[in-house]
Amino acid sequence: MEKANRSIHCTVTSCNYHCSCEDYCSLDSIQVGTHECSPTEEQCTDCMSFKKK
Numbered sequence: 001m002e003k004a005n006r007s008i009h010c011t012v013t014s015c016n017y018h019c020s021c022e023d024y025c026s027l028d029s030i031q032v033g034t035h036e037c038s039p040t041e042e043q044c045t046d047c048m049s050f051k052k053k
């Protein structure tokens with residue numbers, strides 16, 4: 001059973017690292033990045049640690 005990291009809230013249930021029973025990530029830390037050259041809003045940022053289930 002993976003451990004919820006209560007410092008990283010996440011609702012991406014299709015990610016392999018999502019803590020299935022609660023809305024937290026199970027990793028110790030994550031990498032956040034962007035797919036834009038000049039990000040202006042939250043939709044421009046991405047969790048680069050995402051891995052498909």
Ligand code: SF4
Binds near residue numbers: 012048049051
């Ligand atoms: S790796 Fe990123 S997308 Fe996946 S559960 Fe953790 S925070 Fe969410």
